[in-house]
Amino acid sequence: MSAASKPAFNRRLFLSLSAAGASAAALAACGGPSTETDTPVEEDELDFSGVTPAPEITFWSSHPGQSEAIETEIIEKFHASQSEIRVNMVSAGSNYEEVAQKFQTTQQGGDLPAIVIFSDVWWFRYFLNDSIIPLNALMEQLDFDTADYRDQLFSDYEYDGRQWAVPFARSTPLFYYNKDHWAAAGLPNRAPETWQEFSEWAPKIKAAVPGIQNVYQHPALIDYAGWTLQNQLWGEGAAWSDEWTITADSTEAVTAIQQVQDTVYKNAWAGVSSKDATADMAAGAVSAAVGSTGNLVGVLKTASFDVGVGFMPGGSRELTGVCPTGGAGLGIPKDISPEQQLSAATFLKFLTSPENTAAFSAATGYMPVRKSADMTQVLAATPQIQTAIDQLAVTRNQDYARVFLPGADQEIAKAAGRILTEQADVKTVLTELSATLEGIYTNDVKPKLPA
Structure with missing residues (x-):
């Protein structure tokens, strides 16, 4: 569909209108929420004056980046800093999707x-579903700085x-590599500047380290493909x-994804991780992988070799501004008491303090x-x-199709699976994916846009 056939507007305008006139139906079991109803979202300003904090609250986390221990430590510090509020942390799922379904x-x-914790592709669904509150009044009352x-991170949630x-x-994705394998292949100690450069390096690595499973491991599709x-x-x-x-399904997109497929089949130096590509790299099974910055400390602890990290590679047309942000934020549900909401915000301020x-x-x-976080140590x-x-200074806002079309991230992952694990025709799959994404837009989003 051409741009001329769709209303011209910006994302902020769309979301502000959605806040005034749209609320999503329940989250679908696997594909996120639909937006089929027109029940107005309440606009009343929240007032927490005179509210007494609840003595006990629950924090749902999936412990991203194997963070349960540090989360527990911060909670214990919070308890030691005051006696009014106790935080009970619950492992609400092993990933963002499981937390979303439980929520x-x-x-x-x-x-x-x-x-509740939610990822870049889930918070907007909670917003549309009218199940979280704006934090402005709480932030003002509690004097958040x-x-x-x-x-770049704070404004992702402002509408x-x-x-x-x-x-x-x-987080952002990072390029991780095995410095020993790089040295064995006579490569410079850096990440490749472009994927084209890496395609020239890969055969050298494969020849220099013949015992590896793959030179490069594509991320597990269900978690990372769309990102x-x-x-x-x-x-x-x-x-x-x-x-x-x-x-x-543009010509440029088909070309780009065909290049990705060729790394697995035609050129045969890449594979697809079944679970965690950076863990595969840390185990020495592959020479390089792309993964979240949230995996960094775990990779460094696990690997028995010197790990290199670098910016995401560019392409033949764009060398910079090709890295998306990602990761998770924390919000407060609407349908709990003001006392709980006040306690939740009090803990959020502590949890995201510079020290913590x-x-x-x-x-x-x-x-x-x-x-102001002191990162010296x-x-x-x-x-x-x-x-x-x-x-972070050269990141780019993610494509609307991934983060704002309900269920689109899962559809992209399924399409990537067909391309990278079944060797399906790239143009055919992307044409079908585009039709699916158009359907989501037409049925679930376009009706909420201004005429």
Whole structure:
């Protein structure tokens, strides 16, 4: 569909209108929510004056980046800092999807948490579903230093002048590589500048280290395909979408994804991880992988060799600005008491303080979400984290098709699976994917747009 056939508007305008006139139906079992109803979202300003904090709240987490230990440590510090509020952390799922399903089930009846974790592709669904509250009133009452949050991360959750979450476990993808394998192949000690350069390096690595399973391991598709493949698309001047115009089957997109498929079949130096590509790399089974910055500390602890990290490679058309942000934020449910909401915000302020975000970064590799976080000791111990921080300056907002079309991320993952594990025809699959994404747009999103 051409851009001319769709209304012209920007994302902020769309979301502000959605807040005034749209609420999603329940989250689908696997594909996210639909947006078929027109029940208005309540616009009443929240007032917490005179509210007494609840003595006990629950925090739902999936412990991204193997963070359960540091989360527990921060909670214990919170308990030691005051005596009014106790936080009970619950392992609500092993990943963001499982947390989302549990959160939706509990919406239908059950004990809601006071704080819930959600990823880049889930928070907007909660927003549309009218199941979380804006945090502005709580932040003002509790004197959050909102200007100290990293702008690129904090603004991801700001719409219509209201803040719907705070950044927590925020990440970008990184290029991880085995420095020993690089040295054996006579390569420079750096990540490749482009995927084309890496395609020239790969045969050299394969020849120099014949015992490896693959030179490169593509990320597990269900968790990462829609996210990381944006990098290869953007490098070739393509994208899943141009705002609301679906471009997943453009000539440029077909070219980009064909290059990805060729690494597995035609050139035979890459494979697809069944679970965690960076873990495969850390185990020495493959020479390189792309994964979240949240995997960094775990990879460094596991690997018995010197691990290199670098920016995401560019492509033949774009060398920079080809890295998406990602990761998770934290929000507060609507259908809990004001007392619980106040306690939740009190803990959120503590959890994302400069000191604690530095500690969280040190333990996981996720980016510190506060500008004033003192990273001196963290970087002394793990200097690779600086690469993730530096790359933040050249990140790009994700394609609407991935983060704002309900269920689209799962559809992209299924399409990538057909291309990379079944050797399906790239153009055919992307044409079918585009039709699916168009259907989601037409049925679930377009009706909510201005005429």
